[in-house]
Amino acid sequence: MDWSEAFPELLDVVAQKYMVYYEDYLDFSGVCKFWHSIAAQAVTKVSYSNGLPSRLPSLFITDEKEDVEFRRLFFLSNRSTRKIRLPEVCGKNKSCISSSGWLLTVEDYIVEESDDTFDYTAAKLINPISRETIDLPKIDTCPGFVEHTDPDSEIRKVLFSIESPVVVVSWGRSMLGYCCIGDRNWTAIETDSGGMIFDITCYDGRVYYLDNYFRIRSCDVYGEDPVIVDVSQLPRCFYNIDLEVAYIIGLDDVDDGKKKLLVVIRELLDELMEVKVDGFEVRRYPLWRNIFETKSFHVFEYDLENGKWSKVNGLGKKTLFVGFGSSFWIEDTSGMIKSNCIYYTDHSPLHCQMLYRGYKRCKTEACRDMGIYHMCDRTIEPLLIEEKSCSNFTPPMWLQSM
Incomplete structure (x- = not known):
């Protein structure tokens, strides 16, 4: 036939x-x-408002003008770009960050009533493909959020899965908060660590985070009273350089059946200077430079069963995705994604320490520090795309396939 x-x-x-x-x-x-x-x-x-979703991770790109209602998706399967209509995220004072293919949007706006001025911080979850929205409590209902009025109060990371009713956010240096869908307020989680949170992940029913002291800490947000507990700390004999950018990812190893946490350290070029911020010595690029460039990655794994650390020299058939927003892994059998590699997007130290102010400084270099890091020979392959993301609020970020 x-x-x-x-x-x-x-x-x-x-x-x-x-x-x-x-x-x-x-x-x-x-x-x-x-x-x-x-x-x-x-x-x-x-039934999807913005076309079919991708089976693979895609790159969410924002135009220079945040108040326009269109965004772009870059597909790894055929290196094409789709323009999507997403008025829910437009707005000059609105920022968004990704988790599990969803976007958390936070909008700052002011309402004047009589002689008083009230600040409101609206938050929503949005599916960029279907445009389904989920209303969340205003961020300023979380204890401790209002006290931070500088750029460090911005949300850095979010955890959400459609299978779970819980949303977890990280903001400032070391603050965590969570809410359940339908709650009227956010609940703060007392970290009491003094360290700067670099990344958070949800794995095996618990929330884990990594701070600049190489520590992994955890809590159960599904319990009645989530309490932070120490899990482990990466020994200095494995890596003895101050952290600049790092990620944490939960991983099920089908080969040995063990549950592990991956710590992925992103090492930048050494053109840094030492400056003191809030009494801490922090390595940072000079303010006159707009260029941030990844030098290499170092991956370590922590075995949750035996409590041992080891260096990871290869990922096998797995691929890691890191950058601003979600950090996750996949195992692709189609051959469209390169295995034993780390796909990364723009994510400079300023994103970690002075998030949106830093991105405003380097907006002309958006989509510059992106690539594919090969674990086998430690080489970097450029992730060449013609699109540019010049948003002051939203760097390019990975959208995990749903």
């Missing part, structure tokens, strides 16, 4: 059932011109 001569009605039914992800559309439409036309018609009938 010549499938190019199949009944259009039959192909239309097949296309609508077969095309679940964007990559399915590529396969279907690539058969012949006739099938391409059928696929193009079928994709307009999907």
Whole structure:
């Protein structure tokens, strides 16, 4: 049978059932011109407002003008870009950050009533593909948030999964808060560590975070009274340089069946100077430089069962995705994603220490420090894309496949 001569009605039914992800559309439409036309018609009938989702991670890119209602997605499967309509995230005072394919948006606005001025900080979760929204309590209902009026009060990391009703955020130097969907207020988690939180992750029912003292700490946000407990600290014999940018990722090892935490250290070029901030010695780029460039990555694993640390020299068939927003791993069998690699996006020390003010400084270099780090030979392959993200508030970030 010549499938190019199949009944259009039959192909239309097949296309609508077969095309679940964007990559399915590529396969279907690539058969012949006739099938391409059928696929193009079928994709307009999907229930998603912004087209089919990708089976693979995609890159969320913001235009220079935050008040425009369009954003862009860069797909790794065929290196194409899709323009999506997302008015929910537009606004000059609105920032967003990703987690599990969702976006947490935070908008600062002022309402004047009589002689008093009230500051409100609205928060929402938005699915950029379906445009489904979930209202969250205002961020300023979280104890301790209002006291921080400088750029360090901005939210740095968020944890959310559609399977879980809990949302966890990290802001400032060492503050954590959480809420359940439907709550009226956020609940603060007392960290009492003095360290700067670099990254947070949810793994095996617990929240883990990594700070600048190489410490991993944890709490159970599903319990009645979440308490922070010390898990472990990366020995200095493994890595004896001050942390600049680092990530933590939970990993199930199918080979040995063990549960592990990966600590991924991002090492930048050594053109730094020492400056003192709040009594701490912090390594930072000179203020006259707008260039941030990744030098290498170092990966270590902590075995949650035996409590031992080890250096990771290879990831096997797995791939890590790190940068501003989500940090996660995948194991792709399609061959579209390079295994044993780390895909990374812009994420300078200023993003960690003076988040949005830092990005404003280096906006002309947006999408510059992006690449694919090969664990096998420790080389960097440029992640070449023509798109530029010049947003003052939102650097390019990975959207995890849902």
